[in-house]
Amino acid sequence: MSIVETKDLVFEYIRRDEEGNVEGITRAVDNVSLSIRQGDFIAVLGHNGSGKSTLAKHINAILYPTEGTVWVNGMDTSDDEKLWDVRQSAGMVFQNPDNQIIGQVVEEDVGFGPENLGVPTKEIWERVEESLRAVGMYEFRKHSPNKLSGGQKQRVSIAGVIAMHPKCIVLDEPTAMLDPKGRKEVIRAARALNDVEEITVILITHYMEEIIYANRVFVMDKGRVAMEGTPREIFSQVERLKELRLDVPQVTLLAHELKKSGLQIPDGILTTQELLQALGL
Amino acid sequence: MLRDITLGQYYQTDSVIHRLDPRVKLVTTIVFIVSLFVVEGAAGYVLAGLFLLLVIRLSKVPVRFMMRGMKSIAFLLVIAVIFNLFLTQGEVVVSFWKLTITKEGIYYAGCMAVRLVFLIMGSSVMTLTTTPNNLTDGLEKLLGPLKVIRVPVHEIAMMMSIALRFIPILLEETDKIMKAQIARGADFESGNLIKRVKSMVPLLVPLFISAFRRANDLATAMEARCYRGGDHRTKMKPLVYHRRDLMAYGTVCAYLALCIVAGRII
Numbered sequence: 001m002s003i004v005e006t007k008d009l010v011f012e013y014i015r016r017d018e019e020g021n022v023e024g025i026t027r028a029v030d031n032v033s034l035s036i037r038q039g040d041f042i043a044v045l046g047h048n049g050s051g052k053s054t055l056a057k058h059i060n061a062i063l064y065p066t067e068g069t070v071w072v073n074g075m076d077t078s079d080d081e082k083l084w085d086v087r088q089s090a091g092m093v094f095q096n097p098d099n100q101i102i103g104q105v106v107e108e109d110v111g112f113g114p115e116n117l118g119v120p121t122k123e124i125w126e127r128v129e130e131s132l133r134a135v136g137m138y139e140f141r142k143h144s145p146n147k148l149s150g151g152q153k154q155r156v157s158i159a160g161v162i163a164m165h166p167k168c169i170v171l172d173e174p175t176a177m178l179d180p181k182g183r184k185e186v187i188r189a190a191r192a193l194n195d196v197e198e199i200t201v202i203l204i205t206h207y208m209e210e211i212i213y214a215n216r217v218f219v220m221d222k223g224r225v226a227m228e229g230t231p232r233e234i235f236s237q238v239e240r241l242k243e244l245r246l247d248v249p250q251v252t253l254l255a256h257e258l259k260k261s262g263l264q265i266p267d268g269i270l271t272t273q274e275l276l277q278a279l280g281l
Numbered sequence: 282m283l284r285d286i287t288l289g290q291y292y293q294t295d296s297v298i299h300r301l302d303p304r305v306k307l308v309t310t311i312v313f314i315v316s317l318f319v320v321e322g323a324a325g326y327v328l329a330g331l332f333l334l335l336v337i338r339l340s341k342v343p344v345r346f347m348m349r350g351m352k353s354i355a356f357l358l359v360i361a362v363i364f365n366l367f368l369t370q371g372e373v374v375v376s377f378w379k380l381t382i383t384k385e386g387i388y389y390a391g392c393m394a395v396r397l398v399f400l401i402m403g404s405s406v407m408t409l410t411t412t413p414n415n416l417t418d419g420l421e422k423l424l425g426p427l428k429v430i431r432v433p434v435h436e437i438a439m440m441m442s443i444a445l446r447f448i449p450i451l452l453e454e455t456d457k458i459m460k461a462q463i464a465r466g467a468d469f470e471s472g473n474l475i476k477r478v479k480s481m482v483p484l485l486v487p488l489f490i491s492a493f494r495r496a497n498d499l500a501t502a503m504e505a506r507c508y509r510g511g512d513h514r515t516k517m518k519p520l521v522y523h524r525r526d527l528m529a530y531g532t533v534c535a536y537l538a539l540c541i542v543a544g545r546i547i
Binding site (some may be wrong): 060062084087088091092094096098099100101102103104105107108111112113114115116117118119120121124125128145146160161164 | 442449498504505507508513515517
């Protein structure tokens with residue numbers, strides 16, 4: 001069964017001048033139809049302005065389609081009555097860690113979502129504990145979020161979403177403002193969620209290294225899905241990725257260049273280990 | 282430099298007063314302040330002083346922390362004393378030049394000084410023993426009945442706690458913007474007051490823009506986490522009265538009764 005499904009999704013930003021007259025229309029998402037299965041780890045890739053974040057905001061019913069439909073867990077996101085159910089089923093983590101933490105203490109922030117859902121007090125505490133443990137932030141539960149590192153703040157944000165018991169989590173460039181160490185922490189937390197809790201993860205990113213853990217990748221360009229497949233299939237097409245102005249991980253690029261120079265190497269090398277094996281070293 | 286500012290003046294320790302429900306502390310503070318203006322005569326002030334002393338001892342907060350608050354009102358205190366001393370009509374005690382000090386003047390000046398000092402100390406005990414967060418919770422619960430006349434109590438409390446959360450972030454940001462501008466030759470330190478205030482303008486504009494952007498992001502994040510106002514909302518840390526809170530209320534009632542009695546007798 002698909003947890004997230006879009007059909008002919010179109011979203012247009014209307015730019016207006018100061019008097020409110022329409023200056024122009026930008027099609028941020030253009031005819032996207034896709035279907036994501038429960039338990040998948042999906043990566044959505046694309047350079048700035050490719051429409052990937054706009055697409056993500058549709059899954060959480062922050063934006064509504066101009067044309068077409070989005071279903072989350074079988075519910076139409078345009079249905080006002082289902083709004084809160086949609087937002088509960090599909091949690092969202094944003095880019096800037098500072099601007100999404102509401103509580104002044106870590107545990108209070110994680111409790112914010114369940115509080116909004118009207119969960120009884122005792123169960124809130126259980127959910128907070130289990131979510132903080134899931135992202136490895138339990139020992140920081142009494143800390144002020146201001147004293148945490150970027151990666152830790154993002155993990156708290158993820159815990160805040162898990163505490164709402166969603167079926168699916170959308171991570172909208174969660175690592176864009178983090179240092180390499182923080183990036184690793186966040187990606188590790190997201191993978192653990194997918195493996196252990198079997199929550200569907202939709203990771204929006206422009207870091208190539210992060211997509212190798214996904215089981216399906218969508219590459220977006222100019223609002224359309226330009227490529228779709230497993231990371232290996234995507235990385236086999238180095239030339240196409242370059243056309244879309246996306247960087248390829250160094251090792252994949254090296255393998256590609258070596259192959260072009262005549263060495264016998266399979267396409268879509270993802271890790272250093274694989275390249276070493278392929279070279280027989 | 283800006284990061285050194287601590288928020289509020291919470292003094293971290295574990296005492297009976299710290300553990301009290303914030304509502305009790307708010308009510309007590311109000312009762313205490315009212316009592317200061319109701320009591321007449323020395324007996325009343327001695328009573329208020331004893332009550333204050335008891336609470337301070339129980340709170341385990343060093344007295345010098347209370348005194349800190351006094352600095353900010355020293356000026357006000359001096360003015361209040363001087364006005365009362367010289368401008369009260371009555372039986373003349375000393376008279377020189379155009380100024381006269383009357384017996385009533387001395388009495389009122391003394392009363393005013395004691396009142397103000399007690400008032401500041403009394404409210405300091407509350408802010409020193411209650412975290413800002415707890416205080417907001419207490420206010421929300423206390424003002425709850427106002428919802429009937431459509432006062433958005435929950436929203437006000439939410440705004441207060443969000444403001445508290447963002448103060449350190451915005452301070453840090455101010456610091457960053459300041460440093461960026463100093464690096465490009467801006468001068469915040471020299472010149473007279475007007476010049477210094479003017480140099481703050483290029484600091485405020487980017488700060489405001491960023492604050493609005495943050496507010497927008499935060500609102501989206503809150504909605505994404507199903508925030509829809511105070512209705513149907515449960516509390517992770519609901520305020521519940523314990524036995525000690527009821528005992529505290531009892532003590533406050535006894536204090537109030539004593540104040541009224543003391544005023545009658547003497």
